[in-house]
Amino acid sequence: MTTLKDVANLANVSIATVSRVFSESSAVTSETRKKVINAAEILDYHPNALGRQLRNLETKTILIVVPDITNTFFSNVIRSIESIASDNGFQVFLADTKNRPENEERVIDHLRNKQVDGVILLTARTNVASLNKLSEDYPVVLACEYMEHSNIPSVSIDNISSARKVSNHFFQLGHKKVAHISGPMEVVLSRDRLRGYKQSVLENRQEINSLFIQEGDFSYESGYQLMEKLLALESPPSAVFAANDEMAIGAINAIKHYKLRVPEDISVAGFDDIKMSRIFAPPLTTISQPALEIGEKAMKLLLDIMGGEEVTKRHIVLNDQLIIRDSCKRF
Amino acid sequence: MTTLKDVANLANVSIATVSRVFSESSAVTSETRKKVINAAEILDYHPNALGRQLRNLETKTILIVVPDITNTFFSNVIRSIESIASDNGFQVFLADTKNRPENEERVIDHLRNKQVDGVILLTARTNVASLNKLSEDYPVVLACEYMEHSNIPSVSIDNISSARKVSNHFFQLGHKKVAHISGPMEVVLSRDRLRGYKQSVLENRQEINSLFIQEGDFSYESGYQLMEKLLALESPPSAVFAANDEMAIGAINAIKHYKLRVPEDISVAGFDDIKMSRIFAPPLTTISQPALEIGEKAMKLLLDIMGGEEVTKRHIVLNDQLIIRDSCKRF
DNA sequence: AAAGTGTTTGTAAACGTTTACAAACTATAA
DNA sequence: TTATAGTTTGTAAACGTTTACAAACACTTT
Numbered sequence: 087m088t089t090l091k092d093v094a095n096l097a098n099v100s101i102a103t104v105s106r107v108f109s110e111s112s113a114v115t116s117e118t119r120k121k122v123i124n125a126a127e128i129l130d131y132h133p134n135a136l137g138r139q140l141r142n143l144e145t146k147t148i149l150i151v152v153p154d155i156t157n158t159f160f161s162n163v164i165r166s167i168e169s170i171a172s173d174n175g176f177q178v179f180l181a182d183t184k185n186r187p188e189n190e191e192r193v194i195d196h197l198r199n200k201q202v203d204g205v206i207l208l209t210a211r212t213n214v215a216s217l218n219k220l221s222e223d224y225p226v227v228l229a230c231e232y233m234e235h236s237n238i239p240s241v242s243i244d245n246i247s248s249a250r251k252v253s254n255h256f257f258q259l260g261h262k263k264v265a266h267i268s269g270p271m272e273v274v275l276s277r278d279r280l281r282g283y284k285q286s287v288l289e290n291r292q293e294i295n296s297l298f299i300q301e302g303d304f305s306y307e308s309g310y311q312l313m314e315k316l317l318a319l320e321s322p323p324s325a326v327f328a329a330n331d332e333m334a335i336g337a338i339n340a341i342k343h344y345k346l347r348v349p350e351d352i353s354v355a356g357f358d359d360i361k362m363s364r365i366f367a368p369p370l371t372t373i374s375q376p377a378l379e380i381g382e383k384a385m386k387l388l389l390d391i392m393g394g395e396e397v398t399k400r401h402i403v404l405n406d407q408l409i410i411r412d413s414c415k416r417f
Numbered sequence: 418m419t420t421l422k423d424v425a426n427l428a429n430v431s432i433a434t435v436s437r438v439f440s441e442s443s444a445v446t447s448e449t450r451k452k453v454i455n456a457a458e459i460l461d462y463h464p465n466a467l468g469r470q471l472r473n474l475e476t477k478t479i480l481i482v483v484p485d486i487t488n489t490f491f492s493n494v495i496r497s498i499e500s501i502a503s504d505n506g507f508q509v510f511l512a513d514t515k516n517r518p519e520n521e522e523r524v525i526d527h528l529r530n531k532q533v534d535g536v537i538l539l540t541a542r543t544n545v546a547s548l549n550k551l552s553e554d555y556p557v558v559l560a561c562e563y564m565e566h567s568n569i570p571s572v573s574i575d576n577i578s579s580a581r582k583v584s585n586h587f588f589q590l591g592h593k594k595v596a597h598i599s600g601p602m603e604v605v606l607s608r609d610r611l612r613g614y615k616q617s618v619l620e621n622r623q624e625i626n627s628l629f630i631q632e633g634d635f636s637y638e639s640g641y642q643l644m645e646k647l648l649a650l651e652s653p654p655s656a657v658f659a660a661n662d663e664m665a666i667g668a669i670n671a672i673k674h675y676k677l678r679v680p681e682d683i684s685v686a687g688f689d690d691i692k693m694s695r696i697f698a699p700p701l702t703t704i705s706q707p708a709l710e711i712g713e714k715a716m717k718l719l720l721d722i723m724g725g726e727e728v729t730k731r732h733i734v735l736n737d738q739l740i741i742r743d744s745c746k747r748f
Numbered sequence: 749a750a751a752g753t754g755t756t757t758g759t760a761a762a763c764g765t766t767t768a769c770a771a772a773c774t775a776t777a778a
Numbered sequence: 779t780t781a782t783a784g785t786t787t788g789t790a791a792a793c794g795t796t797t798a799c800a801a802a803c804a805c806t807t808t
Contacts, residue, residue, distance in 0.1 A: 087474075087531075089794055100758045105796060112797090115756065130554075135530035136471040137794030140763050143418075145467070155511070156492045156692075164486060164513065177527075180486070180511035182495065196508075199466035200418075200764090223461075306696060335696060342698070361487075365637060365666060367673070367698060420764055431788045436766060443767090446786065468764030471793050531794095 166381030249282025309336025497712030580613025640667025
């Protein structure tokens with residue numbers, strides 16, 4: 087490996103000078119610069135990031151923790167984070183937790199290890215206490231997610247009101263029997279969406295039917311299976327609100343499998359507005375989260391925190407939008 | 418920040434001892450260990466990875482370079498890489514190049530900077546010469562991809578023969594007018610799949626019709642648009658082979674949009690066997706790449722190279738499989 | 749020619765680890 | 779008791795950078 091020293095020797099200057107050339111930190115005469123560049127070229131020198139980072143006590147790197155790289159919803163969030171990060175001279179690494187809280191813990195250690203300067207979490211299944219502690223000590227921002235009873239900076243939509251909006255849409259279309267396929271109850275998002283659904287049911291003077299509430303895990307398969315269960319009911323729902331698009335698509339396929347039609351026989355709505363929801367037949371009515379804006383705001387928040395600024399507005403709630411497509415019909 | 422020194426002071430031992438406790442590198446009496454652990458606990462000490470990595474001149478980290486996180490095909494490859502990596506004590510970071518060669522270059526610098534010990538590239542759009550050079554100096558493995566005229570270790574399927582297989586399938590079903598929506602010509606994969614298609618056309622004693630070859634960019638949108646072009650032909654094809662599933666789905670939707678049916682009016686096949694190809698209606702006939710095995714083999718190859726072993730078998734070609742579903746029909 | 753000013757360079761000390769080597773223990777054997 | 783061997787600990791030097799400070803140099807100005 088060639089180091090500053092090697093280049094310095096060949097160029098006949100001190101390592102300080104070579105360092106100055108590469109870090110562009112202070113003036114070097116164009117003559118010496120040329121000598122240095124030349125020597126570096128010959129030796130194929132590349133600055134060692136570890137040395138630099140150790141000395142500077144910063145990595146200029148952030149980590150995005152994704153619950154599931156398979157879920158395309160996160161892609162846009164990630165890309166807008168990356169774009170802002172790169173504008174500000176930060177590298178971005180991604181880590182996939184595969185929906186496992188223990189992986190989340192493990193990955194967060196990169197922060198304590200000083201391998202990255204900050205973290206944006208797109209998932210927060212770890213317990214509140216330890217995440218709170220982490221956030222006191224290190225720059226952490228939650229995006230899409232948030233934590234109850236916690237002061238961890240977050241950027242998200244109001245999932246309760248969005249879910250209510252979807253469910254109300256069904257009632258406005260004249261449906262009375264509206265079911266909900268929820269996400270896993272250990273994540274706040276799922277609980278919020280369920281809460282919004284329940285609020286809407288009560289607002290519309292219907293009873294909450296526990297048979298109409300099925301807990302899935304955000305996967306296509308769970309959407310499919312739980313829809314089968316709903317279809318098997320003596321009095322099946324005429325409308326189904328799934329807590330994400332992938333489950334909604336699973337539900338639709340289950341309905342199709344039983345030779346029923348969407349939306350003619352059963353209406354279905356999803357959540358997230360992933361690309362597939364536009365492409366699928368029928369195109370899915372769903373909630374569109376402002377993914378780009380979430381990513382942007384989250385990264386800016388993180389930059390502020392890493393910059394040591396006192397952040398006053400710690401929770402940013404953005405507007406979502408109900409996208410009406412063809413998967414729901416008047417009852 | 419608390420360091421070895423702080424812990425050493427509080428525990429009344431030398432920093433060497435503290436280091437030994439945390440690196441588990443040599444024996445420490447249980448009594449001193451207890452003192453150290455205790456002090457570390459009090460001070461909330463976490464070893465600084467940069468210091469460690471600099472000293473050891475290795476990071477125990479690899480980087481996976483993905484062309485497009487949006488493309489779910491890569492997910493399984495990534496996950497099997499991660500699994501093998503973690504079994505061997507390696508961390509994994511992901512970087513997304515958004516299909517931009519310049520991002521590829523930038524990301525590869527992490528290797529030269531010594532931020533990671535090795536790289537697995539799921540994309541190789543950089544020029545051969547510079548990639549060859551890189552691979553001489555650092556541990557690099559190509560997965561799914563490969564480079565012509567190059568000795569860079571790679572794990573992939575034989576895209577030419579797979580494409581031929583798909584196309585032959587159409588001819589066996591009695592089709593005569595088989596079109597191809599290719600990927601971008603700057604990537605080898607696309608060129609190979611096109612080559613396989615052409616070979617199949619000739620084998621089946623048909624003429625190569627340049628109107629039947631349309632160059633896309635692997636996106637849904639390009640599949641849709643190019644299918645529109647094919648439909649507009651005076652004599653449109655009766656079967657279309659798209660170079661990946663996303664374009665195939667785009668093509669199907671274009672066909673549907675013109676009130677034609679798949680497969681009754683036009684047969685369509687894809688490539689990659691992403692999850693959506695099973696879920697979509699009609700389920701897609703496609704080539705299934707052994708994603709898990711590719712990831713596994715690629716990571717093992719990388720481990721060998723990083724371990725300094727002389728790798729003799731540098732190119733691993735795995736078997737794919739033609740998955741016949743409902744999107745193709747006898748002509 | 750001397751003094752003053754501004755620019756460029758070099759020296760050396762850090763950043764937080766690990767580890768070769770030496771020193772200091774402890775336990776056993778003669 | 780002393781010698782020997784084995785274990786545990788400490789000292790100090792590295793790993794590749796950056797940067798405060800000092801030194802050296804090149805100009806002006808007097």
